[in-house]
Amino acid sequence: MSGDQLHNDSQIEADFRANDSHKHKDKHKDREHRHKEHKKDKEKDREKSKHSNSEHKDSSEKKHKDKEKTKHKDGSSEKHKDKHKDKDKEKRKEEKSSSGDIKIKKEKENGFSSPPRIKDEPDDDGFYASPKEDSKLLKRPREDDDADYKPKKIKTEDIKKAKKRKQEEEEDSKAKKIKSKDKKVPEADKRKKPKKEEEQKWKWWEEERYPEGIKWKFLEHKGPVFAPPYEPLPENVKFYYDGKVMKLSTKAEEVATFFAKMLDHEYTTKEIFRKNFFKDWRKEMTSEEKSTITSLSKCDFTHMSQYFKAQSEARKQMSKEEKQKIKEENERLLKEYGYCVMDNHKERIANFKIEPPGLFRGRGNHPKMGMLKRRIMPEDIIINCSKDSKIPAPPPGHKWKEVRHDNKVTWLVSWTENIQGSIKYIMLNPSSRIKGEKDWQKYETARRLKKCVDKIRNQYREDWKSKEMKVRQRAVALYFIDKLALRAGNEKEEGETADTVGCCSLRVEHIKLHPELDGQEYVVEFDFLGKDSIRYYNKVPVEKRVFKNLQLFMENKQPEDDLFDRLNTSILNKHLQDLMEGLTAKVFRTYNASITLQQQLKELTNPDDNIPAKILSYNRANRAVAILCNHQRAPPKTFEKSMMNLQSKIDAKKEQLADARRELKSAKADAKVRRDEKSKKTVESKKKAVQRIEEQLMKLEVQATDREENKQIALGTSKLNYLDPRISVAWCKKWGIPIEKIYNKTQREKFAWAIDMAEEDYEF
DNA sequence: CAATCTACTTAGAATGGGCGTG
DNA sequence: CACGCCCATTCTAAGTAGATTG
Numbered sequence: 086m087s088g089d090q091l092h093n094d095s096q097i098e099a100d101f102r103a104n105d106s107h108k109h110k111d112k113h114k115d116r117e118h119r120h121k122e123h124k125k126d127k128e129k130d131r132e133k134s135k136h137s138n139s140e141h142k143d144s145s146e147k148k149h150k151d152k153e154k155t156k157h158k159d160g161s162s163e164k165h166k167d168k169h170k171d172k173d174k175e176k177r178k179e180e181k182s183s184s185g186d187i188k189i190k191k192e193k194e195n196g197f198s199s200p201p202r203i204k205d206e207p208d209d210d211g212f213y214a215s216p217k218e219d220s221k222l223l224k225r226p227r228e229d230d231d232a233d234y235k236p237k238k239i240k241t242e243d244i245k246k247a248k249k250r251k252q253e254e255e256e257d258s259k260a261k262k263i264k265s266k267d268k269k270v271p272e273a274d275k276r277k278k279p280k281k282e283e284e285q286k287w288k289w290w291e292e293e294r295y296p297e298g299i300k301w302k303f304l305e306h307k308g309p310v311f312a313p314p315y316e317p318l319p320e321n322v323k324f325y326y327d328g329k330v331m332k333l334s335t336k337a338e339e340v341a342t343f344f345a346k347m348l349d350h351e352y353t354t355k356e357i358f359r360k361n362f363f364k365d366w367r368k369e370m371t372s373e374e375k376s377t378i379t380s381l382s383k384c385d386f387t388h389m390s391q392y393f394k395a396q397s398e399a400r401k402q403m404s405k406e407e408k409q410k411i412k413e414e415n416e417r418l419l420k421e422y423g424y425c426v427m428d429n430h431k432e433r434i435a436n437f438k439i440e441p442p443g444l445f446r447g448r449g450n451h452p453k454m455g456m457l458k459r460r461i462m463p464e465d466i467i468i469n470c471s472k473d474s475k476i477p478a479p480p481p482g483h484k485w486k487e488v489r490h491d492n493k494v495t496w497l498v499s500w501t502e503n504i505q506g507s508i509k510y511i512m513l514n515p516s517s518r519i520k521g522e523k524d525w526q527k528y529e530t531a532r533r534l535k536k537c538v539d540k541i542r543n544q545y546r547e548d549w550k551s552k553e554m555k556v557r558q559r560a561v562a563l564y565f566i567d568k569l570a571l572r573a574g575n576e577k578e579e580g581e582t583a584d585t586v587g588c589c590s591l592r593v594e595h596i597k598l599h600p601e602l603d604g605q606e607y608v609v610e611f612d613f614l615g616k617d618s619i620r621y622y623n624k625v626p627v628e629k630r631v632f633k634n635l636q637l638f639m640e641n642k643q644p645e646d647d648l649f650d651r652l653n654t655s656i657l658n659k660h661l662q663d664l665m666e667g668l669t670a671k672v673f674r675t676y677n678a679s680i681t682l683q684q685q686l687k688e689l690t691n692p693d694d695n696i697p698a699k700i701l702s703y704n705r706a707n708r709a710v711a712i713l714c715n716h717q718r719a720p721p722k723t724f725e726k727s728m729m730n731l732q733s734k735i736d737a738k739k740e741q742l743a744d745a746r747r748e749l750k751s752a753k754a755d756a757k758v759r760r761d762e763k764s765k766k767t768v769e770s771k772k773k774a775v776q777r778i779e780e781q782l783m784k785l786e787v788q789a790t791d792r793e794e795n796k797q798i799a800l801g802t803s804k805l806n807y808l809d810p811r812i813s814v815a816w817c818k819k820w821g822i823p824i825e826k827i828y829n830k831t832q833r834e835k836f837a838w839a840i841d842m843a844e845e846d847y848e849f
Numbered sequence: 850c851a852a853t854c855t856a857c858t859t860a861g862a863a864t865g866g867g868c869g870t871g
Numbered sequence: 872c873a874c875g876c877c878c879a880t881t882c883t884a885a886g887t888a889g890a891t892t893g
Contacts, residue, residue, distance in 0.1 A: 401865095408866095440883065448861080448884065494856065502883095508855065509883085523857085572859095573887060582885075616886055617860055655850095658888070671858085671887060718861065727876070799861070806859055829879065 287430055289518035290525065290838040300495045300519060304470045306425035306434070308477030309498045309511055310418060312441035312460065315339045322392045325385035326378055337370045340457060343444045345389035352446060358455035362444060365457035425497060425513070426474075433514035434497065439466075445504045449583040449618020456504055465500045495519050505581065516834035525838055528809040530667045531676040532849060538676065541664050542567065549630040555651040559660055561634050562588050562649050566670050569625065570677050570713050572616060573654040573670035585614045588670070589654050594644035598635055599624075607632035621715050678710045678807035683849045685709045686816050695780075700826055701787045703816065708794060710803045718799040731789050738782045745775045805832070810839035815847035 295301075317338060323330050324341060333341055344353065344362055352358045363381040370378065378384065403411075422437045442460040445453055463483035470476060472490045479485050486500075498511035513519055534541075545567075548560030565571050566588050574587025586595065595613035602608040605626045615621045627635075638648055654670065661668040685706030690699060721727070749771040756764040804813075810828075814836070817824050824833065824840060833840060 412866095436882075438882090446862090446884080451884095496856075499856095505884095507884095510856075512857080520858095527858090575887065577886090585885085587886080617862095617884075619861080654888075669888065716860080721877090723876075730876085802860060831879070 286837065287518075288838075288841060289430075289521065290842065294522065298493055301427050301492050302471075303429070303474065304425065304427050304492070304497065305474030306470060306477060306497050307422050308468060308479070309466065310422050310438045311463070311480065312439055318342070318389065318392065323388050325388070327383040328385075331377070334371045334374060337366065337374050339442075340366045340369045341384075341386065342389060342393070343442070343457070345386035346393050347444065348386055348390040352444075352454065355454065357450075357452060358444075361453060361455035362457070365455075369457070427513070427517070427519065430518065432517040432519075435512055435514045437511055439500070440502075440509070447583060449585065449614060451583045452580055453504055453582075459503050461500050467499045469494065469497055469499070514834075515831075516837065521835070521838050524835075527672075527675060528679065528811070528849075530672055531679055531809070534665060534668060534672050534676045535680065535849070537665050538567075544664070546630075549628075549634055555656070557634055558638060558649040558652045559657055561631055561638070562652055562657060563661075563670075564627075564631060566673050567677070568627075569611075569623065570674045570715075571621075572674070573657065575654050583614070583618050585616060585618055587615060587654075589649055589652055589657060591648040592644065593639050593642045593646050593648050596635065596648065598632065598639075600632075609635065615715065619715060619717050674714060675807055678714055678803055679809040679812060679849050681710050681713055682706050682808050683812050686812070690816070690820065692820075695783075696822060696826070697784050697787050699820055699822060701791055703813075703822075703827060704791055704800065705794070707800045707804060707808070708798055710808060711798045711800050714803055714807060716799045716802045717797055720796050724796060728789070728792065731785065731792065735782065735785045735789060738778065738785055742775070742778045742782055745771065745778050749775050805835070809849050810836035811843035811847045812849050814839050814843040815845050818843070818845035 315335065317335055324333055324338070325331065344366070347353050359381050367375055367378070423434050424431050425434055426432070439461045440458070443458050445451075445456045445458050447454040463479040464486055466479075466485050468477060468485050468488045469491055470488070471492070476488055496510040496512050499508050501507070502509050515521070515524070541563075545560040545563045548556050549564075551557050551560065566573070572587035574590035576590055577585075586592065591613065595611060597610040597612070599608040599610060600606065602610075602624065607629055608624050608626050609632070611621055611623045611625065613621055635648075638650075642648075642650075658669045661670065661672075686703065689702040689705055691702065694702065749768070752764065752768045752771045756768045813827050814824065816822070817827055828836060828840075
């Protein structure tokens with residue numbers, strides 16, 4: 086069998102190469118002997134320090150901390166405030182000119198800090214509360230309600246006006262104080278588990294923002310949940326080496342199970358994966374095991390694999406009660422560890438579970454795939470929380486690596502991962518204030534770009550003519566980022582990650598120039614692997630100057646040389662910062678995505694369409710963005726089949742329609758002859774039936790179209806990260822589409838701010 | 850200025866649970 | 872009333888960007 090496996094290896098490799106990434110595959114070989122000799126030593130050093138980390142880390146971390154402290158003392162927060170004010174003024178000016186509306190300024194009452202008191206956020210019940218909670222209807226009463234204990238400045242006027250004002254505020258980076266409106270009486274003290282009461286959701290977007298840099302005032306949480314300990318296999322599950330049963334030590338067995346669990350995954354056939362796995366596995370073996378097990382291909386994990394399959398099968402077959410029990414246990418865990426208290430509010434944590442040990446699964450052609458991701462212990466964990474909070478207790482017999490109190494960051498827990506040596510964090514859910522504010526801000530930055538994008542475009546057109554090479558390269562790169570929504574393209578450490586690129590890191594080999602192609606002039610053909618090793622392939626006609634510049638940049642270069650050799654993301658972003666405050670390369674992606682959605686919605690929505698057809702239009706607009714951003718997915722494994730199923734449903738429906746029409750016809754004929762009430766009624770009901778079936782058919786057909794068009798395109802990423810949700814909300818309001826048709830529960834939670842504040846006339 | 854470190858957003862795949870259906 | 876399918880959720884890798892260091 087070992088021979089077979091090897092054979093398969095090479096075959097699969099070869100297929101892979103032929104299929105999608107052609108030349109990319111060989112890149113590593115080529116690149117290794119690329120003018121990087123000098124780099125190598127450094128890399129080695131880096132490697133060393135990375136792996137011997139802890140002492141180094143400790144000292145540097147301390148330094149870091151000390152610095153923070155002094156910074157804090159020397160009144161840098163004051164500085165922040167001032168800066169903030171300035172920004173504020175500017176913004177207000179901008180707004181005035183753009184929207185002639187009267188501004189009603191709300192003074193802040195008492196700064197941003199409310200007394201230390203927990204308003205309970207809706208937990209379980211609240212979280213799953215019906216969507217009507219989001220609706221505007223509740224709005225006014227809430228505002229009124231809180232009047233008695235929370236000062237607010239809005240006079241009760243018509244809701245619409247209030248809304249308008251809110252929109253202005255939102256643009257104002259410093260929102261004025263409107264206090265949230267809880268129906269109930271405030272609780273006087275901090276409490277772990279606030280009573281559940283009939284509750285409104287906290288509208289953080291109506292509150293004052295913290296000065297830049299400060300992320301919270303109070304933070305308390307229970308720490309992370311660790312991966313369950315390893316449970317050794319039952320005696321009867323065997324591992325075979327070279328055809329003979331072999332009992333493995335617990336540690337070696339655990340790592341072996343990681344591999345066994347992935348046995349039918351393509352990964353385990355890849356040479357790099359196998360090599361890395363075997364190397365790391367051997368580190369976990371006893372010396373006898375090490376001397377016996379010398380070749381991975383002689384290892385037989387199939388019995389183990391079968392065992393795990395049987396286990397997961399058994400899990401599916403479990404009785405309702407057992408499943409219920411597991412569910413309840415999960416809920417308990419979520420309730421206890423899934424929330425924290427940040428500044429008087431209970432907020433959901435995104436990933437409170439520590440990543441369990443396993444084999445590293447990199448994307449694409451990752452040089453580290455198959456390496457062992459080690460088990461994270463409390464001793465690896467840094468806890469971040471308030472000084473005056475109840476500090477989470479480490480598991481019995483353990484201690485934390487460190488507990489710190491840094492309110493300039495948003496994370497609750499961090500640890501250093503052993504594959505890349507990077508830091509992982511536990512942070513809050515997207516529905517939290519801290520994430521939501523940032524998200525909102527992101528779209529506001531993109532909207533500011535909208536105001537000056539013409540100027541910037543003219544500027545880079547000018548720069549194509551610059552005497553300075555650096556400026557020309559910058560201008561061409563920016564043109565690509567703007568026109569094609571490319572990512573910035575930071576440099577990456579060679580050999581540490583898959584070989585992927587973005588705009589600034591494009592190499593000569595990634596583009597082809599065609600002075601003429603298919604009747605178009607000056608066509609650039611892009612072909613490279615981007616983030617997550619997703620292929621970007623596109624043929625784009627460009628302006629002549631761009632084309633000439635590209636020719637110039639490529640002169641006397643090897644295929645593996647950088648296209649923009651005088652440019653990197655840092656240079657580019659510095660330039661962008663000069664053009665507009667807060668502008669970076671990624672803002673263009675956000676801007677172009679959102680503006681495209683808005684345009685497409687305008688273009689594609691047909692007022693006469695029914696709801697499903699309008700939603701198809703929405704999805705098409707969304708799709709245009711996903712295509713722009715190159716958000717792809719592997720066509721679902723069951724795609725063809727599910728398409729066939731749908732088609733047969735459509736056929737059946739068509740037949741049903743034909744039948745119904747026949748029946749209607751005969752009923753009509755019948756009615757003509759008989760001329761009585763009863764037969765007339767029959768005609769009516771048959772008519773209705775036909776109509777109903779027509780509608781159903783139409784719905785199915787729309788669904789089929791949508792699905793077909795979506796085969797390889799992922800809409801989720803753009804919807805979640807690039808499209809200003811207020812555009813979608815406004816569209817829904819304008820056309821009377823229930824928001825639930827566009828956003829699921831999670832998305833509605835994430836975009837609660839937008840759902841609450843956007844009116845149908847919202848303009849991105 | 851380059852290398853390194855840190856914090857945060859963005860990303861597709863895997864998983865799991867609920868729901869419609871035959 | 873099991874079954875398969877589909878979508879939401881979970882998971883964690885892979886980016887961006889800015890700060891820090893040397």
